[in-house]
Amino acid sequence: MQQEVKTLESRRKQQEEESLGVMTQIETVEAEESGQTIGLKNLESEWRKEHAALIEEAQRLKALITELKGKRETVVAQIDSQMLDYYNQLKAKKGTAVAKIEQGMCCGCRISLSTAELQRVRMGKIVECSSCHRVLYLD
Ligand SMILES: [Zn+2]
Structure with missing residues (x-):
């Protein structure tokens, strides 16, 4: 128990x-x-x-x-209509018609630009990159 x-x-x-x-x-x-x-x-x-x-x-x-x-x-x-056509063609072909210049280079294709090209852009002329043919501009 x-x-x-x-x-x-x-x-x-x-x-x-x-x-x-x-x-x-x-x-x-x-x-x-x-x-x-x-x-x-x-x-x-x-x-x-x-x-x-x-x-x-x-x-x-x-x-x-x-x-x-x-x-x-x-x-x-x-914008002049001829220039506009040119721009539109470039844009259709390249995606971007214009390319900025940075440190003497085209930002579209990364090629170094000549002094003459840079000079012409600085003067306000319409200059296309010799390599990718985009219209170059400076900021
Ligand atoms: Zn280029």
């Missing part, structure tokens, strides 16, 4: 310890879940902010495109 009571007592203790272990595991998982929920909320909040900023940027760029299209129309109306 006494032995049986001891055995039952020891089994009860063992079950209590197991229950404590399971409760501790549950608490750990709950804490992790809570941490992940906070992380998710932070990510969602960041995403919303970025999304709003991107929509704003897209609207700004759309307005800029409209403005630049208007400017382009004004400029195109002032």
Whole structure:
């Protein structure tokens, strides 16, 4: 009888310890879940902010495109039609009809330009690159 009571007592203790272990595991998982929920909320909040900023940027760029299209129309109306045809042909063939000059080089094809070419561009003449035939300009 006494032995049986001891055995039952020891089994009860063992079950209590197991229950404590399971409760501790549950608490750990709950804490992790809570941490992940906070992380998710932070990510969602960041995403919303970025999304709003991107929509704003897209609207700004759309307005800029409209403005630049208007400017382009004004400029195109002032350009000699032969020159405009030449520009359009170059653009169709090369993707970009004009090339900036940087450090004496054509940015369209990376060839070094001659002093004479640079001089003519500086004088405001229309000069095409001897290699890629884009119209050169200085900033
Ligand atoms: Zn070039």
